[in-house]
Amino acid sequence: MSTAPVSCPAVLVAAPASGQGKTTVAAALARLHTRAGRRVRAFKCGPDFLDPHWLTLASGHPVDNLDLWMTGEAGCRARLHAAAADADLLVIEGVMGLFDGTPSAAGLAQRFGLPVLAVIDASAMAGTFGALAHGLRHYRAGLPWAGVLANRVASAGHAQMLEAALPTDDSGWLGAVPRDAAFTLPERHLGLTVASELPDAMARLDAAADALAATPLGQMDTAALARWAVPFEAPPAHTPTPPLLAGRxxxxxxxxxxxxxxxxxxxxxxxxxxxxxxxxxxxxxxxxxxxxxxxxxxxxxxxxxxxxxxxxxxxxxxxxxxxxxxxxxxxxxxxxxxxxxxxxxxxxxxxxxxxxxxxxxxxxxxxxxxxxxxxxxxxxxxxxxxxxxxxxxxxxxxxxxxxxxxxxxxxxxxxxxxxxxxxxxxxxxxxxxxxxxxxxxxxxx
Missing domain, CATH: 3.40.50.880 (Class I glutamine amidotransferase (GATase) domain)
Structure with missing residues (x-):
């Protein structure tokens, strides 16, 4: 593994709570750039088995988990550094709400300088959208920020109301995605249905990617993504794993x-x-x-x-x-x-x-x-x-x-x-x- 820092565009897809559409947006973003020929590596914050199935399908690569407690900071650093060395974009899906849990997705973003993309289910709000975006942006000082995306929006007029509700700061409007059953990811008691069980899983991701392509977020090319470039430091040298299971x-x-x-x-x-x-x-x-x-x-x-x-x-x-x-x-x-x-x-x-x-x-x-x-x-x-x-x-x-x-x-x-x-x-x-x-x-x- 290289020991030199590696710079790569990266974004952490977060939300104010679970159920806002983080997985759909993260997978759509990964799918959109993969279709464009870019090398995308995706990760999932926290202990989760289900969302990574969708991110794997979208990016075409295995998806690892990042958790400052479970996988450890050194493990996170090693995986991010290795992925950055071989990618044009890193997409990291958050867990629960942005500040929920110990450690939280916000803690991971701050530890590694990952710009946060806030996905907000705006289906039943207008002006409050601006308050939520402002709160997420400024609740914790020093939080790297990418922008905000409105999800499950009713119409173009609704999207205009949401954009107008943003305060005149650096909240960063990145567009609106409509509610559409064509790219809804079905759920059951443990979470999302595993992607491999749905014959139309890729069609759902492509529909979501198409919807995202119509937004400022989806229209970012390689040059635009460069503003999200993050320098990933190499992890410290670690002791090789002993071959205790050799021959088994x-x-x-x-x-x-x-x-x-x-x-x-x-x-x-x-x-x-x-x-x-x-x-x-x-x-x-x-x-x-x-x-x-x-x-x-x-x-x-x-x-x-x-x-x-x-x-x-x-x-x-x-x-x-x-x-x-x-x-x-x-x-x-x-x-x-x-x-x-x-x-x-x-x-x-x-x-x-x-x-x-x-x-x-x-x-x-x-x-x-x-x-x-x-x-x-x-x-x-x-x-x-x-x-x-x-x-x-x-x-x-x-x-x-x-x-x-x-x-x-x-x-x-x-x-x-x-x-x-x-x-x-x-x-x-x-x-x-x-x-x-x-x-x-x-x-x-």
Whole structure:
């Protein structure tokens, strides 16, 4: 990796709250410039698996997460520096509202000098739009600023009212995007629907990019983008990852039911020396030859009936465990291992029965937030986000710690049965490579 600073145009797409259209605008911006032949690299602030699917489709490149706590400042700096060296534009999608959370998207913008593009759902406002834009611009001194975009606007006349409402400062009107079902990104209980599940996903992105192309934001060419150029300093030298998993093969479940996989996690496994292979439980594929298994999170509840009948996959996993080979199961990957899954509507589906007990889906969010898991080999950072609860006679062998504002309290249970270890906790493997390696070896917690 180069150690010299690298300059590249960059913009952080933020909003006053969730649900304003950040993902649509960020993906449309990435798609618009990718179509124009520019090299675009996209990122997502905070722990999120779903928005990156859309940003990946839009940019044509894997999308990493940036979070000053979970991925660490050095990790953020390294990823931004590497991307800037190979891109014409960096698009970073924020998380929640601009100033929400610790750390917040605003904190990331200030740490790295990322100009903020504020997306405001203006569908039910006029003059208040100006107050919101002014507040976002000036709430925190020294916040880098790109401008403001009105989203879900009713008409050209409405857009004129919104622009006129802006104070005569440097709020930076970048245009208005209409409300249009053609580029609405559908949602479900955990967030946006995964892009790969929609046959018209690219058509939606192209429609959004076309709408953005009619705005001052969308009409920025390479010369105009230069005003958003950011010098990205090289990260400090780091100790090479020890090849603790050299010679070992790790099989990773990957399909529509198990799709919550950070690309950086796969990179960490490979950096540890592991060979990574994939299999699809939904396709009833048996485990490939392997030394350990990772069952990541996803949507097993949407595919419970199919997974119920994945007898070949289940049998191979049982044989793997009988041979005392390790399994690390996260959230959805854990859910399928219980005996029964109970849906919100009362339907029940037998699952794989490697863990005793049942999982019950809830109508409301059961847990959300940053977590960390301390193992003998180190402390893994990550998060939790789920709409289910599990009832099991298994006693937890450990708990994660929930982290809020520097205060920690008991978090998610970690279960172990034989060589299976499972939790609702989603780990960011790069936060502690040695601890990650221990999850895929026989050493107990």
């Amino acid at each position: 093969t790790i099989a990773v479940a990957r399909d529509a039911a198990f799709c919550f996989i950070y690309p950086a996690n796969l990179d960490t496994l490979r950096a540890l020396g592991a060979q990574v292979v994939f299999f699809s439980p939904l396709a009833n594929e048996p485990l490939p030859a392997c030394d350990a298994v990772w069952l990541p999170g996803g949507y097993p509840e949407l595919h419970a009936q199919t997974l119920q009948h994945a007898a070949l996959c289940r049998a191979s996993l049982l044989a793997h465990v009988a041979a005392h080979k390790p399994v690390w199961a996260e959230c959805g990957g854990m859910m399928v291992l219980f005996e029964l899954l109970l849906q919100v509507d009362g339907q029940t589906h037998p699952q794989w029965g490697l863990l005793p007990g049942q999982v019950s889906m809830q109508k409301r969010l059961a847990a959300l937030g940053p977590q960390q898991l301390t193992l003998p080999a180190g402390t893994l950072r990550g998060h939790t986000f789920h709409y289910s609860r599990c009832d099991t006679p298994l006693a937890p062998v450990a708990h994660t710690e929930a982290v809020r504002g520097g205060v920690t309290k008991p978090g998610e249970a970690v279960y172990q049965r034989g060589s299976v270890r499972a939790s609702y906790f989603h780990a960011w493997f790069a936060s502690a490579p040695e601890a990650t390696a221990s999850l895929f070896m026989e050493a107990p917690l």
